[in-house]
Amino acid sequence: MKLEVGYIDIKGIRFGDYNAVEDGILIVNPEPLLEPVLEDPLIKSAHFEIATPGESIRITPVKDVIEPRVKVEGGGGVFPGMVSKVDTVGSGKTHVLRGMAVVTAGPIVGFQEGIIDMTGIGADYTPFSKLHNLVLVMEPVEDFKQHEYEAAARLAGLRTAAAIGELARELVPDETVVYETPTIAETFKEEWKDLPRVGYVMMLQSQGLLHDTYVYGVDAKRTLSTLISATEVMDGAIVSGNCVSACDKNTTYHHQNNPVIHDLLAVHGKKINFVGTIITNENVYLDDKIRSSDWTSKMARYLSLDAAIITQEGFGNPDTDLIMNCTKLEKQGIKTVIITDEYAGQDGKSQSLADADELANAVVTGGNANEVVVLPPLDRVIGTLDYVDTVAGGHAGSLRPDGSIEAELQIITGSTNEMGFNRMSAR
Amino acid sequence: MSKFKVVHYINQFFGQVGGEEMAHIPAEKREGPVGPGLAFTKNFGDDAEIVATIVCGDSWFNENLELATETVLDMVKEESPDLFIAGPAFNAGRYGVACGTICDAVQTELGIPVLTGMYVENPGADMFRTKVLIVSTADSAAGMRRAVPAMAKLALKLVKGERIGASVEEGYIPDGVRRNFFDKKRGSTRALEMLLKKIAGEPFETEYPMPTFDRVPPMPAITDMTKATIAIVTSGGIVPKGNPDRIESSSASKYGSYNIEGVDDLTSETYETAHGGHDPVYANEDADRVIPVDVLRQYEKEGKIGKLHDWFYSTVGNGTAVASSKKYAAEIAEKLISYDVDAVVLTST
Structure with missing residues (x-):
């Protein structure tokens, strides 16, 4: 598949009485954008706020982060099966509003939403502090089921991002990059025969109970491991429906900008032969874990891979899936590197993963999520601080009287990402 | 100075x-x-x-x-x-x-x-x-x-x-304490470089050497359940309504001991979960789904088991360090032994 991605750099966001992107500035007229959001009977109220890098702003509780994109040419539309109708994406031309995101905020379960600080030490840990954020703050009606409201809030975010992306349809990109993935026959061409055949195994969070990922609209826990093109992922074929701990949740933005895919494509045809991407789930039942990891290893063998990078989402229970995927590939002679993160305790002295195997001898870590950080008080809060003590990573007294927060890194959205999005590591 | x-x-x-x-x-x-x-x-x-x-x-x-x-x-x-x-x-x-x-x-x-x-x-x-x-x-x-x-x-x-x-x-020799730092390159790039070395058979350094697990052999089976005292221990975070000990939703710093003398059934009015790793709706509706007090009480009445222990012990397993879990388990085990508990139903979520 061949996808031409045109990046339009966003340098600021402001409110106005029309919606447009002009000279790199996104102008937002809230009313027409909020209308479809408020049509959902579960959403009581919704409004937009703007957060700019460096501003003294704390956004919490954060649900998802989404990059506005639009399909300009080629089949399908962004977020197929969720916002656009089901149709194969990943070919043609896509425009991206780069340097910004739509952030959904407001309480879902009050446990697993995170914090994005736009300045201070907290900003160093989250990649989203560097973006111009259009924050969609929502509140549910009283007496709602959390999983139903999660679906409503998820769709509201994706629809808003798609509507903002639509503003980029006619724009001239600041930069255009062409991404191309080969067919299986092309991977055997003479020119590449001396390059190692490398695959990417992307594990999708699918533990259920608000830990879900959707592929073309399908709940990943009801899927078998399968193949997907890197360019389909760029067009939003995979979206987050997760309320796992904020630090190692793969937001929709992470999927759209998957760093492993970008790094593998960058050396494809030069240092490696990037054969394909396998997506596999992280279900809670042992039978599912065995079946999915078996399937992954069968497919890796079918693709005749020499090596693979495996990435994870979440922690604890999915550590088992990670180790199964890794060992089953290694036992077939397929060399692996896994990307994970650690829960080594606040003192850093505990065992980092819930499962281990000596065959997992090449590990990249996103850091110890239990490490404690003190976030300074910031001038403005977008959302509410009501849940800081109960969100994963917080404890009774996390929110101090002066507005500062003492909590584990778990609480910061994207801080220990397991796709290798960040520079943070641990030893 | x-x-x-x-x-x-x-x-x-x-x-x-x-x-x-x-x-x-x-x-x-x-x-x-x-x-x-x-x-x-x-x-x-x-x-x-x-x-x-x-x-x-x-x-x-x-x-x-x-x-x-x-x-x-x-x-x-x-x-x-x-x-x-x-x-x-x-x-x-x-x-x-x-x-x-x-x-x-x-x-x-x-x-x-x-x-x-x-x-x-x-x-x-x-x-x-x-x-x-x-x-x-x-x-x-x-x-x-x-x-x-x-x-x-x-x-x-x-x-x-x-x-x-x-x-x-x-520049010190790894001391067993994991400390975070910002590397020069992002994780995906480090993974690719590590993979290229591994493929080429060159030396590479993992960022996390795998630990060795300790394995605990199971106890011999109980021969007469009708005389056995059974206790409940859970990492599913079930606590009396209001979470009196304020056990954290993740990375729990404590466990709770809760008396269930005379309690036949856990209801949404009396018990809930403190666990932050899953949708709590079903656990909150009926905490027996996580710790089967109702069924064990029934078994006790029918004489299938000797006795349901008067206390249950609960913590939150979500993101909780193994070292913390070991510490809580050691303390809970001592209590269980002191009460002559014969077997434990361990539940997780």
Whole structure:
């Protein structure tokens, strides 16, 4: 598949009485954008706020982060099966509003939403502090089921991002990059025969109970491991429906900008032969874990891979899936590197993963999520601080009287990402 | 500001007493820096100074471990230093063990920061890496010029109480404590580079060496359930409504013990979950779904089991460190034994 991605750099966001992107500035007229959001009977109220890098702003509780994109040419539309109708994406031309995101905020379960600080030490840990954020703050009606409201809030975010992306349809990109993935026959061409055949195994969070990922609209826990093109992922074929701990949740933005895919494509045809991407789930039942990891290893063998990078989402229970995927590939002679993160305790002295195997001898870590950080008080809060003590990573007294927060890194959205999005590591 | 006071420990060779033939000499204290101490002094600048140097034979220390430790400890005490450094010992085995032993003792007894340096394969490194900070050095004294600045820099951080960075940043041998740091490249790029090395058969360094798991053999089966006392222990976070102990939704710092004498059924009015790792709706509707009090009570009435234990023990497993879980489990196990509990239903979520 061949996808031409045109990046339009966003340098600021402001409110106005029309919606447009002009000279790199996104102008937002809230009313027409909020209308479809408020049509959902579960959403009581919704409004937009703007957060700019460096501003003294704390956004919490954060649900998802989404990059506005639009399909300009080629089949399908962004977020197929969720916002656009089901149709194969990943070919043609896509425009991206780069340097910004739509952030959904407001309480879902009050446990697993995170914090994005736009300045201070907290900003160093989250990649989203560097973006111009259009924050969609929502509140549910009283007496709602959390999983139903999660679906409503998820769709509201994706629809808003798609509507903002639509503003980029006619724009001239600041930069255009062409991404191309080969067919299986092309991977055997003479020119590449001396390059190692490398695959990417992307594990999708699918533990259920608000830990879900959707592929073309399908709940990943009801899927078998399968193949997907890197360019389909760029067009939003995979979206987050997760309320796992904020630090190692793969937001929709992470999927759209998957760093492993970008790094593998960058050396494809030069240092490696990037054969394909396998997506596999992280279900809670042992039978599912065995079946999915078996399937992954069968497919890796079918693709005749020499090596693979495996990435994870979440922690604890999915550590088992990670180790199964890794060992089953290694036992077939397929060399692996896994990307994970650690829960080594606040003192850093505990065992980092819930499962281990000596065959997992090449590990990249996103850091110890239990490490404690003190976030300074910031001038403005977008959302509410009501849940800081109960969100994963917080404890009774996390929110101090002066507005500062003492909590584990778990609480910061994207801080220990397991796709290798960040520079943070641990030893 | 006055300088931090440092005591330095070196062996007979670096104390310029002699080689192996002088390894039998007992510990002696000299004023000021000696040998490598001069290089340390230069690196400390205005921040710290070596007030005394203890020179000791490697054989004497290792052959009289207790006496030697006590003797050197007393000599250090007399100086009331702010910091203690030993070595670097490079690959000298007995010197390395002496450095580790005395650093460990000083740290424990005097409560001041300590630092040593040695080659990673020095037997002292394996023995003491998780107890004292050991700067990684070359295998011979030829590495002195690199070892001293690295040790001096870390020593000053220790004595000033500054945050210690990860082992790769500071140059010490991994001490079993995981510390975060910002690498130069993002994780995906590091993964690709590691993979390329692994494919090429070149040496690569994992960022997290896999631990070895301990396995616990199961107890023999209970032969007569009708006389057995059964307890419930859960990591599913079930607590009395309102979470009286405020157990955290993730990375729990405690567990709770809750009395269920006379409780036949857990209801949404009386119990809930504190667990933050799943949608709590079903657990909150009926906590029996996580800990089967209702069924066990029924079994008790029917005589299928002897007794349901009067207490259940609960923590949150979500993101909770293994070391914490081990600690809670050990305490809970003691309670269970004291109440003559025969078996436990362990539930998780």
